[in-house]
Amino acid sequence: MxxxxxxxxxxxxxxxxxxxxxxxxxxxxxxxxxxxxxxxxxxxxxxxxxxxxxxxxxxxxxxxxxxxxxxxxxxxxxxxxxxxxxxxxxxxxxxxxxxxxxxxxxxxxxxxxxxxxxxxxxxxxxxxxxxxxxxxxxxxxxxxxxxxxxxxxxxxxxxxxxxxxxxxxxxxxxxxxxxxxxxxxxxxxxxxxxxxxxxxxxxxxxxxxxxxxxxxxxxxxxxxxxxxxxxxxxxxxxxxxxxxxxxxxxxxxxxxxRAGDALAATVSRAPVDLSGLVTEAVRANEPKAKQGGIALDLQVEQPATVPGDATILRTAIDNLLSNALLFTQPGGRISVRVSADTPQAALVTITDTGVGIPAEELSRVFERFYRGAHAQRVEAPGAGLGLAVTEAIAAAHGGGVRLDSTPGAGTTVRLVLPL
Missing domain, CATH: 3.30.450.40 (GAF domain)
Known part of the structure; x- marks a missing residue:
């Protein structure tokens, strides 16, 4: 007009x-x-x-x-x-x-x-x-x-x-x-x-x-x-x-x-080389790990291609790596593995030897803006959105996130995505 x-x-x-x-x-x-x-x-x-x-x-x-x-x-x-x-x-x-x-x-x-x-x-x-x-x-x-x-x-x-x-x-x-x-x-x-x-x-x-x-x-x-x-x-x-x-x-x-149906409706469904995406994320985080005195290793047991949006999937992986690096002390180790969860789903597992999460906080770690007692005590950077965002991205792709942790022994996070 x-x-x-x-x-x-x-x-x-x-x-x-x-x-x-x-x-x-x-x-x-x-x-x-x-x-x-x-x-x-x-x-x-x-x-x-x-x-x-x-x-x-x-x-x-x-x-x-x-x-x-x-x-x-x-x-x-x-x-x-x-x-x-x-x-x-x-x-x-x-x-x-x-x-x-x-x-x-x-x-x-x-x-x-x-x-x-x-x-x-x-x-x-x-x-x-x-x-x-x-x-x-x-x-x-x-x-x-x-x-x-x-x-x-x-x-x-x-x-x-x-x-x-x-x-x-x-x-x-x-x-x-x-x-x-x-x-x-x-x-x-x-x-x-x-x-x-x-x-x-x-x-x-x-x-x-x-x-x-x-x-x-x-x-x-x-x-x-x-x-x-x-x-x-x-x-x-x-x-x-x-x-x-x-x-x-x-x-x-x-x-x-946009979490929920609104995000799922906007996610593209192009083939994504999940193994390559995880490899790129690990390589990009190696300098930060080295600077912090943390060993970072990667194992691709099974190459995987998933339908989805490569940009926001990379965001989810970066979030999990960032959390692991943030809460792992110098001399610790972070292990990243790409494997099969089931014949129909790929699995990205990130295990660290960090401070861990108390049992009473585990039920809240996926809440938006939630920051645990340790994060508040050491004034760790972040708005408490990383895990909430990762869970929303996984759900939008038909997958999910599982988390296990032991205080003082570390945390394991599993990102499951359908093939």
């Missing part, structure tokens, strides 16, 4: 301007339905969204930030940092162009753009001069709004900070999606309150830690002019590693939000 255009007289020039309003696309009804759903459940996770918006401002060193949802005629600000505006006319909001273009938008100087030179963003206490926004999408691909930062001086974000802003926008999407799931599942307000408290505490911590590393290294790259190549590569590696950590958390949140 062609974009709808509205005539607008700019007060400071007296000239009639044609201001483009994002079109009523063919998929606009579906997009607006997604916006309504996100808006409805944004209140249940508002404290987490507020933290993400504040972190976004800190990460790119901007004084203001906001998370917006673009509705039919207006833009609703659902979370903000140092921004007094709660809503904007849709044709006066740069974030509407983010939605229209489905891509990041940079406006180095709002006063140079006649659409925004006079308006709520540039006027009053906000007094913004520059704008940078990235799309916020729902899990089905609808662009529902944007995460944006504003500054009172002209300028533009570099590629690294734009990428970081995009990661945080994905984080907001995951949290809004999981908030909707949590609300639907909540039996009563009290249950939701308990869930919300755990959610806010864990996710805020898990977001802030990698963002702090990314931000610190970006600042050093900015401030230090002549950096030796070795030091620069170390900083870039830290940025990349922690960005990957954010992506993994986002993926975990989205998997748990």
């Amino acid at each position: 062609p974009a709808r255009r509205h005539g607008c007289r700019l007060a400071h020039t007296g000239i009639d301007m044609d201001v483009e309003l994002p079109a009523r696309w063919a998929d606009e009804p579906a997009r607006l339905a997604a916006v309504r759903l996100m808006r409805e459940f944004s209140a249940s996770v508002e404290p987490v969204l507020t933290n993400i918006v504040r972190i976004a401002a800190e990460a790119v060193r901007a004084p203001m930030a906001m998370l917006t949802l673009v509705e039919a005629e207006r833009v609703r600000v659902v979370s903000r940092h140092n921004v007094g505006i709660t809503q904007l006319p849709r044709n006066a909001a740069p974030c509407a162009r983010v939605v229209a273009g489905r891509a990041p938008l940079h406006i180095p100087d709002l006063l140079d753009d006649p659409r925004y030179a006079v308006g709520p963003l540039t006027g009053g206490e906000t007094g913004a001069r520059s704008y940078a926004g990235v799309p916020v999408l729902d899990p089905t691909g609808n662009v529902v709004g944007s995460l944006a930062v504003l500054d009172r001086t002209p300028g533009s974000l570099g590629a690294e900070r734009t990428q970081l802003l995009g990661l945080l926008a994905d984080q907001a999407t995951a949290i809004l999606t999981l908030g909707a799931t949590a609300d639907r599942e909540a039996a009563n307000a009290a249950a939701m309150g308990q869930f919300g408290a755990e959610f806010i505490s864990l996710i805020t911590h898990e977001v802030r830690t990698p963002v702090a590393v990314i931000t610190g290294n970006l600042e050093l790259l900015d401030e230090l002019g002549d950096i030796p190549d070795v030091s620069r590569e170390r900083m870039v590696s830290a940025i990349r590693r922690n960005a990957d950590r954010l992506v993994r958390l986002i993926d975990h949140l989205l998997v748990t939000a």
Whole structure:
């Protein structure tokens, strides 16, 4: 559909301007339905969204930030940092162009753009001069709004900070999606309150830690002019590693939000070389094992091909390996074996010599956000989603996860997948 255009007289020039309003696309009804759903459940996770918006401002060193949802005629600000505006006319909001273009938008100087030179963003206490926004999408691909930062001086974000802003926008999407799931599942307000408290505490911590590393290294790259190549590569590696950590958390949140029939319905059924997938995962984790003084060995008793989604199956295997590495002390051993469970099913067995799990905790280890006493005591990284995500992935493939553990002797986890 062609974009709808509205005539607008700019007060400071007296000239009639044609201001483009994002079109009523063919998929606009579906997009607006997604916006309504996100808006409805944004209140249940508002404290987490507020933290993400504040972190976004800190990460790119901007004084203001906001998370917006673009509705039919207006833009609703659902979370903000140092921004007094709660809503904007849709044709006066740069974030509407983010939605229209489905891509990041940079406006180095709002006063140079006649659409925004006079308006709520540039006027009053906000007094913004520059704008940078990235799309916020729902899990089905609808662009529902944007995460944006504003500054009172002209300028533009570099590629690294734009990428970081995009990661945080994905984080907001995951949290809004999981908030909707949590609300639907909540039996009563009290249950939701308990869930919300755990959610806010864990996710805020898990977001802030990698963002702090990314931000610190970006600042050093900015401030230090002549950096030796070795030091620069170390900083870039830290940025990349922690960005990957954010992506993994986002993926975990989205998997748990779609757990059950919804996840099973979206899993592809292509042939997956399970033996090769496990081998790749073990090889990728060998440096971490070596660094921790842990022996990591692999035995493929029987090659196996399973129908499924290679990407999320790799996530499940990585989760199990990550847990084993996290809770195995230096000098310990982790054994990985691919074999047959039955003539109709393959089996991936991961056995470690780690701290083990107390009997009273075994019944809860697959709960979302559950962290055992040892993990809390040593402040182990993670949001308590790994086993829940792995179980959801296995179930979506028609399989399952079994876990046995003895405190002080180690843990064995078995991932069963039908051939």
